[in-house]
Amino acid sequence: MIKKLSAATLLAGLMLLSPTASAHEYYADGFVIIHPWALQTDKGATTAPVYLRFDEITKADRLISASSASAGRVDIIRESVAEAQQQATVLDGVALSVGSTIDLVPEGMHLLMRDLKTPLSYERSYPLTLVFERAGTIKTTLSVGQH
Amino acid sequence: MIKQHRVRELVLAVAAFATFGSATTAFASEGDKGHYLTGDFHNHTTCSDGSLSLQKLVDKSAGTYALDWFAQVGHGGASARNCTLAEDPFEPVAPALGLSTSGTGPWPPATYPSGGQPASSGYGPNQNWQDTLPHGAADIKGDVNGNPRRMWKWQEIQEFMYPVVEQETRNRSKPIFMGLEQNVPGHEHTSAAVIDGQLPLNAIGNADAMAMFEYCFDRSDTDRSRGNITGTTTGNNWDCTVPGSSNNNLLDPTARKIIVSSGTGSGNAGHVKALEGVKWMAAYSPFSSFYVPAHLERAGAFNPNGNNGFNIEHLRDFNNAAPNIAFGFESMPGHQAEGNRGSYGTGAVGGGTYGGTGVYAAQVGGVWDALLGEGRRWFFFASSDYHNRGSFGPDQRESTADFYPGEYTRDYVAVRAPKATFTHQDVVDGLRSGNSFVANGGLIDRLGFVACKVPVRGSFDESLMTRIADAIKNNESMDDFTNCATMGQELKIGAGEDVQVIVALRDPVGSNFAPYTFDNPSLLQIGVRQPLNAPVLDHVDLIGGNVTGLIAPGSANYAGLINTPAATNASTTIKATFNSRNWRSLSEGRKLMSYRLKGVSVSQFVRLRGTNLPAATPYETDAAGNPLLDFGADMKILCKDAACPEHMERDAQGNKTSSYDVAGWADLWFYSNPVYVKVESATTTTPTTTTRPAAERLAARRR
Numbered sequence: 001m002i003k004k005l006s007a008a009t010l011l012a013g014l015m016l017l018s019p020t021a022s023a024h025e026y027y028a029d030g031f032v033i034i035h036p037w038a039l040q041t042d043k044g045a046t047t048a049p050v051y052l053r054f055d056e057i058t059k060a061d062r063l064i065s066a067s068s069a070s071a072g073r074v075d076i077i078r079e080s081v082a083e084a085q086q087q088a089t090v091l092d093g094v095a096l097s098v099g100s101t102i103d104l105v106p107e108g109m110h111l112l113m114r115d116l117k118t119p120l121s122y123e124r125s126y127p128l129t130l131v132f133e134r135a136g137t138i139k140t141t142l143s144v145g146q147h
Numbered sequence: 148m149i150k151q152h153r154v155r156e157l158v159l160a161v162a163a164f165a166t167f168g169s170a171t172t173a174f175a176s177e178g179d180k181g182h183y184l185t186g187d188f189h190n191h192t193t194c195s196d197g198s199l200s201l202q203k204l205v206d207k208s209a210g211t212y213a214l215d216w217f218a219q220v221g222h223g224g225a226s227a228r229n230c231t232l233a234e235d236p237f238e239p240v241a242p243a244l245g246l247s248t249s250g251t252g253p254w255p256p257a258t259y260p261s262g263g264q265p266a267s268s269g270y271g272p273n274q275n276w277q278d279t280l281p282h283g284a285a286d287i288k289g290d291v292n293g294n295p296r297r298m299w300k301w302q303e304i305q306e307f308m309y310p311v312v313e314q315e316t317r318n319r320s321k322p323i324f325m326g327l328e329q330n331v332p333g334h335e336h337t338s339a340a341v342i343d344g345q346l347p348l349n350a351i352g353n354a355d356a357m358a359m360f361e362y363c364f365d366r367s368d369t370d371r372s373r374g375n376i377t378g379t380t381t382g383n384n385w386d387c388t389v390p391g392s393s394n395n396n397l398l399d400p401t402a403r404k405i406i407v408s409s410g411t412g413s414g415n416a417g418h419v420k421a422l423e424g425v426k427w428m429a430a431y432s433p434f435s436s437f438y439v440p441a442h443l444e445r446a447g448a449f450n451p452n453g454n455n456g457f458n459i460e461h462l463r464d465f466n467n468a469a470p471n472i473a474f475g476f477e478s479m480p481g482h483q484a485e486g487n488r489g490s491y492g493t494g495a496v497g498g499g500t501y502g503g504t505g506v507y508a509a510q511v512g513g514v515w516d517a518l519l520g521e522g523r524r525w526f527f528f529a530s531s532d533y534h535n536r537g538s539f540g541p542d543q544r545e546s547t548a549d550f551y552p553g554e555y556t557r558d559y560v561a562v563r564a565p566k567a568t569f570t571h572q573d574v575v576d577g578l579r580s581g582n583s584f585v586a587n588g589g590l591i592d593r594l595g596f597v598a599c600k601v602p603v604r605g606s607f608d609e610s611l612m613t614r615i616a617d618a619i620k621n622n623e624s625m626d627d628f629t630n631c632a633t634m635g636q637e638l639k640i641g642a643g644e645d646v647q648v649i650v651a652l653r654d655p656v657g658s659n660f661a662p663y664t665f666d667n668p669s670l671l672q673i674g675v676r677q678p679l680n681a682p683v684l685d686h687v688d689l690i691g692g693n694v695t696g697l698i699a700p701g702s703a704n705y706a707g708l709i710n711t712p713a714a715t716n717a718s719t720t721i722k723a724t725f726n727s728r729n730w731r732s733l734s735e736g737r738k739l740m741s742y743r744l745k746g747v748s749v750s751q752f753v754r755l756r757g758t759n760l761p762a763a764t765p766y767e768t769d770a771a772g773n774p775l776l777d778f779g780a781d782m783k784i785l786c787k788d789a790a791c792p793e794h795m796e797r798d799a800q801g802n803k804t805s806s807y808d809v810a811g812w813a814d815l816w817f818y819s820n821p822v823y824v825k826v827e828s829a830t831t832t833t834p835t836t837t838t839r840p841a842a843e844r845l846a847a848r849r850r
Contacts, residue, residue, distance in 0.1 A: 027494035123198040125537045139486045
């Protein structure tokens, strides 16, 4: 089951997506990936949700898969409020349409690291590879905590 | 505070104007021998998106890695955490992947400094401002922002961070000062500093000017309070007017600064504001500030409707507006241990880094050479951009993200003052002089690079080579050799005269800071066995091109993307390559080499680069020795040694491949700044930076 996030921890992560905050960005051909992040995980945790934003989309594309050396696999999922208590829906991709801003957020579309190989520690960052139909493979890192 | 500086700065500006265009060399004769001192001016704490306290970052930089000077340069905008709280006592970490975490070795220097490490939220520098100030959120000034309430960078700098760096300066007897990684309106980022007020002799200093610059010109600072206590007119009451600017009518009447709306036209409007910032520095801090665009290829080309990269015309604009302040770039980014080296993605200009350097400087005849071809004093700098060590803890030796300041990239800057007493002002003067070079991974640690006039019908004084080789033993900065010019300087000759280029450098004996002793995987591809922590300089390229004069704004070749005429200097070539077959090896790892430019009839520049990798090393260098796109090496170079660490990326067959920090340590480069040769009869317009008057420099020795 996917752990529900407290309002405070969510706020801390989402704050980094606001205009006045510092966040790391990855510039791909046709869009920007803004601040992939996750919460630290407890010892023994096997899953970790990952959130990010796609912005400044000038060329249509589609996220088709994700992977990380820190996890057995990474799924693209949609999680509604109701589904948060149940199984989330696994998606086959995320469409990036020109002019839109796509947020991968809790209780919505986001990524889910499964079979974690190591706990995600506060103030560290971990590899996250995103594969797009048009832009190809983009390597990013996800941050844990407020950095 | 700015008003207090006006009279003095006006005097300076007049003095600068009087000497401008007189083709002064970088340093006026003053009596102090110059030396190269190492530092870093781009790095982060928890007061932006870093992971360490200010104290621990300084300790790592000026302590563990022994940098001689340090500027703390974090993002503008607002942040919630209090980076002035030191780490809580040391919390042991689990053994790193593949390496012991023993505090006693086997590697120098000491693995764990006294500062401990931040391991969790809610402790040390990860605590919020509002939870740690005497009156909580009420102590946070300006427009209310966030919950927990975030503090604007101007207040962090002015009231909390500056006192820490002043104390660190006094404790360590090293210049440590506050700067800013500006979120540039219309662009991405710039490393900047305004040092007025910082570190006065026998007095408490201030960073008011630095704080004001942040309020006035950082894109992410949307505060409209004028630097005041929330809801009052008590406080700084800053006004961001730029003396004499025709854009002062753009100032918001409440905030007294230009506010750029996002969306259509924001890039162009932002660039106007960015230029106002540079002009503000020139007006108030003409010799005590710098403005160096950082990782400037990363965000792609300039976007007139957003905040992306810098094209060559923007660099020209900055340099035109303030040649003594906007005098270079960080085309070599930090983040050298990231999977995307330099944190450059495929959307970067050039599609990524090349041997760890962006395309603007890595491409022979590209953007940098186009700027040098105008005779612009435009110099190459690099810093760590330290945030964290990726999946490793701050006291572990491995990294999947950043190297510490001084651990990998070292910027050697000529400082014309005794090492024991040099100041932050000497550092800024040294940066502006262009007499500096950058080396990664300890590839070299000494450089003497001069171009010398060969007398007509005379012979070249061969003893000069020996004297230069001797001078690098003492780390001297080559300012005082008669009839010679060094980096950042200009040698004047008559048409048709010869010029002797002399290079002396040191490939230091012993190991660098890499924790790996197995053979370099890149070199292993070509049968060369060389420990990763003991790199050997393979060769040095002497690169040169013609200087044909300034391009006027608005003219045909003023603006353009890479590989267009505007961003190309087609005359640039690799003029010579030096290696073990044609350099003279001296004691202590020193190498001596020279090259004669014969019958020089046009003004030109020469610069150096060098690497541990021979030409045609697969996935690393091409047949001419140019660095290849780093993404091209992804998953291609196997890391087969049993000691290759577990965090290496694996190919489809599950083999470890050279990646992250290993890839960084494997592929090392150094870059010098240029020496200019001006043919006196040539009619080209040659810009120059202006030397701060010697008397003023001496007065600035305030520590």
